[in-house]
Amino acid sequence: xxxxxxxxxxxxxxxxxxxxxxxxxxxxxxxxxxxxxxxxxxxxxxxxxxxxxxxxxxxxxxxxxxxxxxxxxxxxxxxxxxxxxxxxxxxxxxxxxxxxxxxxxxxxxxxxxxxxxxxxxxxxxxxxxxxxxxxxxxxxxxxxxxxxxxxxxxxxxxxxxxxxxxxxxxxxxxxxxxxxxxxxxxxxxxxxxxxxxxxxxxxxxx
Amino acid sequence: xxxxxxxxxxxxxxxxxxxxxxxxxxxxxxxxxxxxxxxxxxxxxxxxxxxxxxxxxxxxxxxxxxxxxxxxxxxxxxxxxxxxxxxxxxxxxxxxxxxxxxxxxxxxxxxxxxxxxxxxxxxxxxxxxxxxxxxxxxxxxxxxxxxxxxxxxxxxxxxxxxxxxxxxxxxxxxxxxx
Numbered sequence: 001x002x003x004x005x006x007x008x009x010x011x012x013x014x015x016x017x018x019x020x021x022x023x024x025x026x027x028x029x030x031x032x033x034x035x036x037x038x039x040x041x042x043x044x045x046x047x048x049x050x051x052x053x054x055x056x057x058x059x060x061x062x063x064x065x066x067x068x069x070x071x072x073x074x075x076x077x078x079x080x081x082x083x084x085x086x087x088x089x090x091x092x093x094x095x096x097x098x099x100x101x102x103x104x105x106x107x108x109x110x111x112x113x114x115x116x117x118x119x120x121x122x123x124x125x126x127x128x129x130x131x132x133x134x135x136x137x138x139x140x141x142x143x144x145x146x147x148x149x150x151x152x153x154x155x156x157x158x159x160x161x162x163x164x165x166x167x168x169x170x171x172x173x174x175x176x177x178x179x180x181x182x183x184x185x186x187x188x189x190x191x192x193x194x195x196x197x198x199x200x201x202x203x204x205x206x
Numbered sequence: 207x208x209x210x211x212x213x214x215x216x217x218x219x220x221x222x223x224x225x226x227x228x229x230x231x232x233x234x235x236x237x238x239x240x241x242x243x244x245x246x247x248x249x250x251x252x253x254x255x256x257x258x259x260x261x262x263x264x265x266x267x268x269x270x271x272x273x274x275x276x277x278x279x280x281x282x283x284x285x286x287x288x289x290x291x292x293x294x295x296x297x298x299x300x301x302x303x304x305x306x307x308x309x310x311x312x313x314x315x316x317x318x319x320x321x322x323x324x325x326x327x328x329x330x331x332x333x334x335x336x337x338x339x340x341x342x343x344x345x346x347x348x349x350x351x352x353x354x355x356x357x358x359x360x361x362x363x364x365x366x367x368x369x370x371x372x373x374x375x376x377x378x379x380x381x382x383x384x
Contacts, residue, residue: 013280020272046241055233062226069220082352094375
């Protein structure tokens with residue numbers, strides 16, 4: 001979206017400038033005693049179909065432009081400023097990488113996927129050795145510790161979900177909430193994002 | 207590649223989009239309510255005729271504003287970013303690339319930083335991207351950044367050096383295929 005915004009910006013800018021020139025020329029022409037340059041038919045009424053068509057096209061174009069402007073933003077996680085006039089940021093991808101490395105280094109974790117937004121870090125780990133009850137607290141501690149070791153301005157919340165065949169065998173109620181297939185499916189980059197996932201990324205587990 | 211901020215473009219596009227959305231939606235609503243009045247409303251036209259001078263001057267100011275904003279927007283989006291040299295004295299100029307290289311080599315000495323990209327974007331202002339190796343102590347790097355920037359400030363003889371830093375954490379080391 002950033003490239004697209006960069007592409008259409010000169011065109012839009014020139015269009016705005018052209019509208020300004022047209023307005024000035026029209027007023028000047030009218031002031032000089034001539035008619036208007038831009039002629040609007042006097043009998044055109046609000047109920048005319050042309051008004052609806054032009055209105056719809058304008059509204060849709062405006063909405064698209066608004067969406068482009070809102071999605072063309074940098075996704076970043078703000079760190080503390082080391083000194084005045086210095087701004088330090090990192091990307092959600094990088095943060096997810098750090099957390100992912102730490103989680104996968106834990107004993108018993110066979111794979112993990114991490115999703116980071118500005119407000120939340122979600123970790124989904126699979127383990128063949130441990131069940132959720134034993135592994136989850138340990139992973140929560142590890143992730144919290146990792147996040148605290150970084151000078152993040154506003155520490156995001158941490159959530160950890162463990163999926164383990166052990167839980168499935170004992171028919172734990174938590175089991176059907178996190179089926180194995182959806183863990184890898186949800187962390188695919190193209191998955192639909194919820195509105196608060198301003199900055200999202202997924203790192204696939206190994 | 208360190209990209210510049212697109213804030214100006216985004217704000218301009220958002221404002222233009224919002225105006226277009228409101229005007230278009232307003233026209234559609236008035237159309238749907240079967241408002242049987244001419245588009246050029248006689249009441250509004252009569253008012254404009256009564257205050258002709260003010261309306262004309264107002265419209266000229268709006269037109270001029272649109273021209274200035276539109277041209278600046280287009281110009282900013284179409285031209286590459288400037289990397290100005292730093293003039294310390296009448297006959298002493300530090301080129302932007304020399305300044306960027308000096309800061310780059312200094313910041314690459316910091317333990318944990320594998321590579322750095324530095325750009326001079328103001329007079330003087332810096333934007334840099336630091337790649338940290340996996341397992342690097344981010345807090346230590348972050349503390350040392352202040353020292354690096356302090357040395358840069360001292361060298362340049364300025365009291366403030368606005369800097370935007372992007373940290374790339376735990377980047378995978380590039381491996382060369384032999």
